[in-house]
Amino acid sequence: MTETTDAVLRKTPLYALHVALGAKMVPFANYSMPVNYPAGILKEHLHTREKAGLFDVSHMGQAMLTALPGIDIAAAFEALVPGAISELKPGQMRYTTLLNAQGGILDDLMVTRPVRPEHQHQLFLVVNAGRKQEDFAHIEAALDGKATLARMEDRALLALQGPTAAKVLARLVPEVVELSFMHGRRFRAGTDELIISRCGYTGEDGFEISVPANAAESWAQRLLAEPEAAPIGLGARDSLRLEAGLCLYGHDIDETTTPVEANLLWSISKRRREAGGFPGSTIIQAQIKDGPKRLRVGIRPEGRAPAREGTIILDANNAEIGHVTSGTFSPTLNAPIAMGYVAASHAADGSPINLMVRGKPLAAHVVPMPFIPKRFHR
Amino acid sequence: MTKIFYTKDHEWIRLDGDIGAVGISNYAQEQLGDIVFVELPQPGTKTAQGDEIAVVESVKAASEIYAPVTGEITEANSALEDAPATVNEAAESDGWFFKIRLTNKAELDGLMDAGAYQSFIEGLA
Numbered sequence: 001m002t003e004t005t006d007a008v009l010r011k012t013p014l015y016a017l018h019v020a021l022g023a024k025m026v027p028f029a030n031y032s033m034p035v036n037y038p039a040g041i042l043k044e045h046l047h048t049r050e051k052a053g054l055f056d057v058s059h060m061g062q063a064m065l066t067a068l069p070g071i072d073i074a075a076a077f078e079a080l081v082p083g084a085i086s087e088l089k090p091g092q093m094r095y096t097t098l099l100n101a102q103g104g105i106l107d108d109l110m111v112t113r114p115v116r117p118e119h120q121h122q123l124f125l126v127v128n129a130g131r132k133q134e135d136f137a138h139i140e141a142a143l144d145g146k147a148t149l150a151r152m153e154d155r156a157l158l159a160l161q162g163p164t165a166a167k168v169l170a171r172l173v174p175e176v177v178e179l180s181f182m183h184g185r186r187f188r189a190g191t192d193e194l195i196i197s198r199c200g201y202t203g204e205d206g207f208e209i210s211v212p213a214n215a216a217e218s219w220a221q222r223l224l225a226e227p228e229a230a231p232i233g234l235g236a237r238d239s240l241r242l243e244a245g246l247c248l249y250g251h252d253i254d255e256t257t258t259p260v261e262a263n264l265l266w267s268i269s270k271r272r273r274e275a276g277g278f279p280g281s282t283i284i285q286a287q288i289k290d291g292p293k294r295l296r297v298g299i300r301p302e303g304r305a306p307a308r309e310g311t312i313i314l315d316a317n318n319a320e321i322g323h324v325t326s327g328t329f330s331p332t333l334n335a336p337i338a339m340g341y342v343a344a345s346h347a348a349d350g351s352p353i354n355l356m357v358r359g360k361p362l363a364a365h366v367v368p369m370p371f372i373p374k375r376f377h378r
Numbered sequence: 379m380t381k382i383f384y385t386k387d388h389e390w391i392r393l394d395g396d397i398g399a400v401g402i403s404n405y406a407q408e409q410l411g412d413i414v415f416v417e418l419p420q421p422g423t424k425t426a427q428g429d430e431i432a433v434v435e436s437v438k439a440a441s442e443i444y445a446p447v448t449g450e451i452t453e454a455n456s457a458l459e460d461a462p463a464t465v466n467e468a469a470e471s472d473g474w475f476f477k478i479r480l481t482n483k484a485e486l487d488g489l490m491d492a493g494a495y496q497s498f499i500e501g502l503a
Binding site: 035036040041042043045235238239304305306308328329331336358 | 411412414415417433435436437438439440459462
């Protein structure tokens with residue numbers, strides 16, 4: 001049975017390198033991906049916080065959206081997302097969400113406006129692996145007659161994250177030091193055209209590096225040859241993003257959660273909150289005005305037992321008020337952390353709650369996120 | 379000479395008279411990865427073979443530990459509560475979870491000895 005599953009799993013251009021590095025490979029979003037290398041999740045996590053971690057995120061969907069003549073690509077894309085795309089300056093990028101008609105989140109994604117004047121009719125998109133087919137079909141259908149979408153299947157995506165990421169990458173591509181946080185552009189390195197963005201999903205300074213698939217292994221090996229860099233699997237990627245308070249699609253956000261409920265209101269600009277014009281904007285505007293019924297919050301359980309996804313959250317009187325959507329043991333804090341949705345009445349920082357772990361209530365508190373200070377490069 | 383037996387769920391039990399120390403195999407700790415939490419049974423707890431009796435959690439997930447035999451818990455290795463990584467470092471010695479007084483030694487006949495368990499995990503690879 002497992003053989004058939006393995007047979008249909010897709011492989012990224014770095015598959016052979018992962019295996020050679022001794023990775024434990026697991027199925028994730030239809031790909032065979034490294035969950036950890038021999039160092040293990042805990043060491044890989046701490047290494048990323050201390051030095052630089054290299055992640056294969058080639059399973060994510062990269063695409064170039066190109067306007068048809070006479071169409072403003074940013075204005076057209078704003079019909080699908082609540083983010084302020086029109087205000088993006090050349091080379092600037094933004095986190096936003098694709099929404100359905102109820103304001104539910106179809107996916108979260110990164111949108112970059114290219115730098116060059118001749119590319120101002122384009123947007124570079126990076127979406128989640130597990131959603132890329134649906135996202136791209138949705139965007140194509142919604143922007144039919146306005147824009148075309150080119151899936152960049154011939155490119156791999158590497159993420160280099162950590163306090164020494166800039167130093168490491170600058171040895172190979174010196175100009176990257178000029179990039180500020182949430183900016184990206186094309187770089188030529190030797191014969192390869194790279195798209196390097198200063199962003200990431202760990203709470204650290206770092207970069208996402210889009211490389212031609214046939215050059216991916218060589219770039220990964222050159223980065224891993226640097227003394228500060230180590231390969232990091234999806235296991236540590238998950239604990240790193242959770243410490244940073246960042247959502248994992250399909251767990252912390254999905255089609256039933258709006259950006260307001262998901263505590264992603266910061267990703268909707270003042271203009272867009274007022275003007276609307278995105279899917280579900282009436283519902284979202286009402287939630288902004290009246291407050292959502294439930295909210296995604298950070299949670300610190302007492303003791304050492306992690307509360308995992310699906311754990312029921314109770315108030316002090318043991319009435320059900322929500323559930324955990326992600327939970328792990330934080331290697332940085334050496335303590336369990338979680339996030340989940342609670343009734344708005346219990347969402348204030350410091351609110352005491354109980355978590356039903358293996359049939360017993362476990363005391364916990366609502367806490368602000370991120371769980372650790374962010375160290376982005378501004 | 380003490381005898382060690384293994385279950386298909388990767389618990390081991392090392393016998394000393396009527397009492398057996400129970401833990402998870404070295405293979406199991408390798409599969410789980412970094413262990414960050416263990417939940418141990420209270421001494422005095424009575425359990426039947428195959429019942430969930432303890433929990434071990436890695437960064438990634440929780441796993442149940444099943445009682446390899448029927449009996450009564452006599453002691454829990456409380457040192458693991460503050461140092462769960464001991465299970466990674468010494469799964470089949472210092473990383474024991476609890477001790478159990480066996481009430482039906484015949485159950486041991488259904489478990490594997492070290493050689494049989496080695497063949498069993500090689501078959502899983």
